[in-house]
Amino acid sequence: MRPLPALYALVFVSAFTDGSLIPLLPTFEREFDLSHVQTGALLSVTILVTIVVSIPVGMLVDRVGVKPLLLVAAACVGLSGVGLALAPAYWALLGARAVYGVGYGIIWTVVPVLLTSTRRRAAAASAAIAVGGVAGLVGPPVSGFLAELVWTGAPFALLAAACVPLTLVLALGRFEALGAAPQRLRETVSVAGQDPRILGAVVLMGVLGLANGITNLMVPLELAGNGLSAGAIGTAFSAAGVVWIAGAVLTGRVSDRRVGLLATGAGAMALGTARLVPVLSLSTVALTGFLVLSGACRAPLNSMVYVLGRSGVAVEAGGGAVVGLMNVVWGCTAFAAPLLAGALAGAGYARWAFALVAVPALGVGAWMLTAGRSAPAVALEPRLEA
Numbered sequence: 001m002r003p004l005p006a007l008y009a010l011v012f013v014s015a016f017t018d019g020s021l022i023p024l025l026p027t028f029e030r031e032f033d034l035s036h037v038q039t040g041a042l043l044s045v046t047i048l049v050t051i052v053v054s055i056p057v058g059m060l061v062d063r064v065g066v067k068p069l070l071l072v073a074a075a076c077v078g079l080s081g082v083g084l085a086l087a088p089a090y091w092a093l094l095g096a097r098a099v100y101g102v103g104y105g106i107i108w109t110v111v112p113v114l115l116t117s118t119r120r121r122a123a124a125a126s127a128a129i130a131v132g133g134v135a136g137l138v139g140p141p142v143s144g145f146l147a148e149l150v151w152t153g154a155p156f157a158l159l160a161a162a163c164v165p166l167t168l169v170l171a172l173g174r175f176e177a178l179g180a181a182p183q184r185l186r187e188t189v190s191v192a193g194q195d196p197r198i199l200g201a202v203v204l205m206g207v208l209g210l211a212n213g214i215t216n217l218m219v220p221l222e223l224a225g226n227g228l229s230a231g232a233i234g235t236a237f238s239a240a241g242v243v244w245i246a247g248a249v250l251t252g253r254v255s256d257r258r259v260g261l262l263a264t265g266a267g268a269m270a271l272g273t274a275r276l277v278p279v280l281s282l283s284t285v286a287l288t289g290f291l292v293l294s295g296a297c298r299a300p301l302n303s304m305v306y307v308l309g310r311s312g313v314a315v316e317a318g319g320g321a322v323v324g325l326m327n328v329v330w331g332c333t334a335f336a337a338p339l340l341a342g343a344l345a346g347a348g349y350a351r352w353a354f355a356l357v358a359v360p361a362l363g364v365g366a367w368m369l370t371a372g373r374s375a376p377a378v379a380l381e382p383r384l385e386a
Helices: 004-031 036-064 067-086 090-115 121-149 154-172 185-194 196-225 230-251 261-274 276-280 284-309 319-346 350-372
Strands: none
Touching (some): 004 036, 004 067, 004 121, 004 154, 036 090, 067 090, 067 154, 090 121, 090 319, 121 154, 121 230, 196 230, 196 261, 196 284, 196 350, 230 284, 261 284, 276 284, 276 350
């Protein structure tokens, strides 16, 4: 049984679950009498758990294989759906989101390792990013619609039910051993420091985490300050989501040989340049244009960064451990970014919050372009059929 469709289905269900929570946060806050901090914890707990599990999961990939981990991931997503649908109290909501974080951390460690072991690595990774983008685009409105017509837990119960056949399909799938030698964390970090491709991928993941956290906090706040309604703000993000999906699809057409430091360095430079738009102006037109430009830059980078990180010596270092390290860096910056941006905005320096991404993105891009002139292209042996 071909495993890739099942992997994409797992990515879709996971992203749909996450997106479905967003429009229901005010409902949970009202029903359980939560503070804003408690409501925000429902989002941050997933990132915290992802940080904790990513490296251990990555090292387990190289030791026990991928199928057991994928089954655990599907079970965690399903259990989180049950927990969110039937939660009797806030602690149950928080626990369900923590369980989801375990599944999320496994999925975005194991799936990139598998997809970058296919015959068309860039296409496979880009398809996963596009699938996640589609789920993130349709999840919130479908969730809100079901919650209004049926009950608040309906979308999560539906997602939990979808995980049952998905788990069965994954159990029947054939996943070949990746052949990477298990490594300790110290050895993985050492190898990452010696190979500019891995180091560039790790650092770039940190930049993408910053971009994600700052965009999701600052743009809605500034657009609301400009007088836009919640619906108008959602429409702006939906437009950016469409561009994100298109960018991921187009990236899938790029040859694997072109995915290297030069391509990702150029993408990082473009991302850094786009982040200068809100530094110059916080008008509605500028912020909306920024969202579109940012989506056009981030989607290809999210696709290519995993291919870059798994290139060359990454195979010898243990692909799972490297991807786990990348996800930890992403999680740390994604968690810290809203706190830093919020502090700057509170002090009256909202524009400079966007510079927290522009400066490192431009710096990393320039370094990658310089290092890319001497680094070889991706060289991985395919293990799965795309």
